Amino acid sequence: MNWKLPFDIPLITPTLGLPLEFFSILGIIVFVVHICFIYMLIGASTASVIYNIMGVFKKDSNYDKFAYRMTNYTTVSENMGALWGVAPLLVISVLFTGFFYTAILKISPHILHIIYGNIIAFLLSYAYKFSWHALQNHKGFHIAIGLSTVLAFFTLPFIFMSMSNLYMQPELFASINNIWEIMFTPVTGFRLLNFFLTAFMATGIVMIFIGARWVKRGDTEIGKISISQGKKWFLLATPLNIVVMPLLPFVFTARISEALMHTGFIYLPFIASLLLIVAFLYVLSKFKDEVVSSQSAFRVVALVLLSIFLMATTREGVRVVSFAEPLALQAQATEDFMNASLTEYKKYKEEMANKPALDLNNPAVLAESKGCFSCHNVDVKLVGPSFKEVSTKNSEVAVLVKSMINGIENKYDVIPMPPQDVSEDEAKKLATWILELKEAK
Amino acid sequence: MFDYPIFEMPFIGQRMLMAINAIIHVFVSHGGAVGGSVVLAAMAWWANKKNDMQAYNLTYKVVMVFFIVSTSVGALTGVGMWIHANILSPNAIGGLIRVFFWKWFIEWIVFNFEVVLLLLLFMTWKKNQTSEEGRKKTIRLGVYYAISSWLTMVIITAILAFMLTPNFDGQPWVDPEIYPGNVDYNNALFNPTWWPSLAFRTFTSIAFAAALAIMWTWIIATFSKNEEDKEAKARLIKFLAGIMMITVPISAIFGYWYYTEIPAAALSMIPTAVMTRAFEDRFDLMYLMAIGVGASIIITTIIAYFSPKRMPYLAASLMVAGFLVLWGYEERVREFIRKPFLIYNYMYSNGIRTTDVPYLNKVGILKHAIFLDESKKVVNEDKSNILEVGKSIYQIECRICHTENGINGLKGLTTGWSHDAIRNRLNNLPGGGTPYMPPFVGTEAEKDALAAYIKSLNTKGVIK
Numbered sequence: 001m002n003w004k005l006p007f008d009i010p011l012i013t014p015t016l017g018l019p020l021e022f023f024s025i026l027g028i029i030v031f032v033v034h035i036c037f038i039y040m041l042i043g044a045s046t047a048s049v050i051y052n053i054m055g056v057f058k059k060d061s062n063y064d065k066f067a068y069r070m071t072n073y074t075t076v077s078e079n080m081g082a083l084w085g086v087a088p089l090l091v092i093s094v095l096f097t098g099f100f101y102t103a104i105l106k107i108s109p110h111i112l113h114i115i116y117g118n119i120i121a122f123l124l125s126y127a128y129k130f131s132w133h134a135l136q137n138h139k140g141f142h143i144a145i146g147l148s149t150v151l152a153f154f155t156l157p158f159i160f161m162s163m164s165n166l167y168m169q170p171e172l173f174a175s176i177n178n179i180w181e182i183m184f185t186p187v188t189g190f191r192l193l194n195f196f197l198t199a200f201m202a203t204g205i206v207m208i209f210i211g212a213r214w215v216k217r218g219d220t221e222i223g224k225i226s227i228s229q230g231k232k233w234f235l236l237a238t239p240l241n242i243v244v245m246p247l248l249p250f251v252f253t254a255r256i257s258e259a260l261m262h263t264g265f266i267y268l269p270f271i272a273s274l275l276l277i278v279a280f281l282y283v284l285s286k287f288k289d290e291v292v293s294s295q296s297a298f299r300v301v302a303l304v305l306l307s308i309f310l311m312a313t314t315r316e317g318v319r320v321v322s323f324a325e326p327l328a329l330q331a332q333a334t335e336d337f338m339n340a341s342l343t344e345y346k347k348y349k350e351e352m353a354n355k356p357a358l359d360l361n362n363p364a365v366l367a368e369s370k371g372c373f374s375c376h377n378v379d380v381k382l383v384g385p386s387f388k389e390v391s392t393k394n395s396e397v398a399v400l401v402k403s404m405i406n407g408i409e410n411k412y413d414v415i416p417m418p419p420q421d422v423s424e425d426e427a428k429k430l431a432t433w434i435l436e437l438k439e440a441k
Numbered sequence: 442m443f444d445y446p447i448f449e450m451p452f453i454g455q456r457m458l459m460a461i462n463a464i465i466h467v468f469v470s471h472g473g474a475v476g477g478s479v480v481l482a483a484m485a486w487w488a489n490k491k492n493d494m495q496a497y498n499l500t501y502k503v504v505m506v507f508f509i510v511s512t513s514v515g516a517l518t519g520v521g522m523w524i525h526a527n528i529l530s531p532n533a534i535g536g537l538i539r540v541f542f543w544k545w546f547i548e549w550i551v552f553n554f555e556v557v558l559l560l561l562l563f564m565t566w567k568k569n570q571t572s573e574e575g576r577k578k579t580i581r582l583g584v585y586y587a588i589s590s591w592l593t594m595v596i597i598t599a600i601l602a603f604m605l606t607p608n609f610d611g612q613p614w615v616d617p618e619i620y621p622g623n624v625d626y627n628n629a630l631f632n633p634t635w636w637p638s639l640a641f642r643t644f645t646s647i648a649f650a651a652a653l654a655i656m657w658t659w660i661i662a663t664f665s666k667n668e669e670d671k672e673a674k675a676r677l678i679k680f681l682a683g684i685m686m687i688t689v690p691i692s693a694i695f696g697y698w699y700y701t702e703i704p705a706a707a708l709s710m711i712p713t714a715v716m717t718r719a720f721e722d723r724f725d726l727m728y729l730m731a732i733g734v735g736a737s738i739i740i741t742t743i744i745a746y747f748s749p750k751r752m753p754y755l756a757a758s759l760m761v762a763g764f765l766v767l768w769g770y771e772e773r774v775r776e777f778i779r780k781p782f783l784i785y786n787y788m789y790s791n792g793i794r795t796t797d798v799p800y801l802n803k804v805g806i807l808k809h810a811i812f813l814d815e816s817k818k819v820v821n822e823d824k825s826n827i828l829e830v831g832k833s834i835y836q837i838e839c840r841i842c843h844t845e846n847g848i849n850g851l852k853g854l855t856t857g858w859s860h861d862a863i864r865n866r867l868n869n870l871p872g873g874g875t876p877y878m879p880p881f882v883g884t885e886a887e888k889d890a891l892a893a894y895i896k897s898l899n900t901k902g903v904i905k
Contacts, residue, residue, distance in 0.1 A: 111528070371869055
């Protein structure tokens with residue numbers, strides 16, 4: 001296989017002696033929290049627009065109120081989602097530095113959309129939320145803001161998923177050269193499908209859950225809307241997701257999919273699917289009930305959460321089997337490079353230590369040490385004039401000293417000489433030496 | 442840098458790409474979050490203590506502006522700093538994360554508190570404002586928010602200070618001759634510029650946030666349809682100017698302390714850092730600018746304090762502009778004076794570790810350029826690919842600061858230079874006039890190729 005991997009960072013990895021499994025579990029937990037907020041963000045922002053529109057068409061202010069409440073969920077989940085997205089990235093960038101940064105570089109500059117695109121989406125979502133009452137009589141404009149918010153948020157998973165798929169399949173580093181080459185692949189398509197289905201499914205069940213609580217609190221009308229709409233979301237999104245999930249381990253490269261078949265991870269998506277089947281049937285059995293108790297809603301939330309957790313564990317499983325080989329290759333290459341480099345460095349240091357001290361009283365040596373020869377040569381013009389030319393054009397030490405200390409331009413050429421880091425004594429010594437070059441001629 | 446894929450930002454260059462994000466982040470995080478949290482909590486506390494509900498309600502409107510900007514632009518450009526650093530210099534940010542991982546992780550936990558507290562503060566404000574007890578709760582949330590905001594800055598400042606002065610008391614943070622590097626985390630953390638830069642940033646942030654709050658109070662109250670807001674305006678502005686009267690002088694003192702801790706080699710770069718290469722000898726302009734910025738801040742503070750009703754909007758916005766210039770320059774100078782290093786004495790600004798230089802000089806910088814086509818690595822015997830090889834070297838060693846023909850473009854910098862002059866210049870880097878440039882790394886043949894490539898930028902398209 002044509003592996004192209006950068007070297008590892010030659011500093012010890014600060015694991016505190018904890019095994020890699022610890023970081024795997026930490027990674028899974030923070031990822032699940034992150035992705036649940038993101039599911040909620042995608043679902044809540046969509047719902048707040050759909051029910052805003054429905055409120056207008058049905059002329060029912062309860063839909064409008066329900067839509068407005070959903071914007072609170074958008075605000076919380078966008079902030080918390082972004083925040084919890086940082087932790088998984090922090091963990092992988094310390095453990096698998098080279099792979100993560102290579103993936104990011106390969107899809108640059110489009111990766112920056114997750115910053116600037118996110119900022120735009122955040123600002124739009126605030127504009128949508130905080131202008132709700134002010135734009136009550138301009139619903140068309142208000143819904144347009146809401147739609148742009150949703151569109152802006154919907155672009156972000158495409159970037160993230162491309163980055164994550166490239167990162168998890170390091171054999172593609174040699175062949176993928178931009179974001180489109182990884183975005184338009186079956187693996188990204190399939191995982192995005194699963195992502196959006198799970199987002200709508202999870203939002204559906206959250207809507208049932210909060211609806212049940214609102215009803216309990218006496219907020220019956222809005223609670224009922226939330227429950228009945230939540231059921232529809234859940235029942236529509238779940239069946240396809242049940243089919244898609246067990247297929248996911250097989251969309252990665254042949255090397256990874258084959259390796260995964262020899263591990264227990266391969267069973268997890270099937271179990272996750274089974275859990276969803278149970279949840280689906282349970283919600284279906286309650287389809288005709290206008291009101292659902294929080295307990296029964298919570299049961300479905302638990303089942304969905306567990307299936308999300310199993311899928312996140314599968315994802316980590318993909319990472320583990322995929323990285324085993326390239327990590328070993330990278331460690332070997334880094335060791336070879338560092339050994340060769342440090343041997344040469346020690347040799348160089350020894351040479352430097354044995355070198356006689358510079359005789360700075362010798363003006364030529366002083367000129368060398370001050371970097372004069374970067375631009376000047378004694379005999380020929382380089383960037384600046386040759387010292388011989390300087391000596392024929394000048395006769396006063398003071399003029400040259402002034403030029404060295406303050407800098408000079410437009411005397412010989414358009415290229416200026418910047419002020420130099422020399423003391424007045426050193427400048428005098430250099431100037432005298434330069435002027436003496438004329439007499440030597 | 443050589444072992445990662447190459448991403449080149451045309452025209453504006455890598456530096457400007459990072460700088461845009463960094464400057465926005467500094468403005469919002471310092472003015473909005475770190476200083477803003479303190480100032481907003483103080484405003485709520487003061488209004489409640491004086492039982493001035495007009496001022497308390499006006500404070501909420503200022504909080505709303507700060508909430509929107511901090512959580513969107515502030516938080517995301519913060520993550521953006523990291524993503525930009527990933528793209529620009531993976532080896533540097535990778536090294537920094539190896540050294541500071543757990544501190545960063547703690548910062549992330551504190552950041553959780555910061556975001557949750559800000560959300561709570563903002564989303565429960567209206568519910569809490571009706572009772573004395575509720576307002577006290579809001580103020581408590583504000584104080585906790587201020588503390589957690591400040592703590593996130595504590596850690597980031599340590600990392601920034603580490604890049605400039607990585608060693609505690611001259612004790613090295615790592616032995617460069619050992620693989621893998623045995624990092625001394627305490628030496629890295631307790632580096633000499635950490636405390637002074639933290640103290641400087643803390644008080645300047647509060648002063649900046651107070652200035653921003655004055656401006657926003659003025660804007661909100663002036664355009665408000667609510668008469669109560671207009672009445673509360675002068676009282677709030679006077680209070681905010683009072684905060685500035687205290688924090689501006691303290692910032693100046695800590696600024697001087699910070700200045701004294703900066704190493705001499707770095708200090709000597711300040712003129713170029715402030716005035717850019719083109720104006721580096723114009724000290725008069727530099728002083729003029731400093732006086733202008735200082736005066737706009739001090740005079741406006743005095744007017745706002747003694748005559749808040751008559752303070753014109755122009756003065757408030759001039760003062761904020763003064764702070765923006767100050768922060769912009771503080772960041773530019775801090776980044777610039779570290780040159781030619783990214784991590785002092787450990788890694789050059791182009792991401793090449795100092796210890797790798799002798800080896801790379803022997804085998805060539807392109808030998809380990811893993812993601813480069815073989816045809817762009819070694820010059821053929823007939824030299825047909827010399828420009829491609831030269832361009833590869835430019836992309837690896839130069840592009841972090843230079844572009845081909847844009848900002849700090851090599852074409853403009855070497856107009857009129859002969860091939861030999863360019864080659865000689867490469868030979869003698871950092872060199873007398875440009876102490877901020879790292880040395881050329883690579884073989885003699887590579888140096889020729891780079892010189893030929895740079896020369897070609899000015900001769901391309903010219904009819905011979």
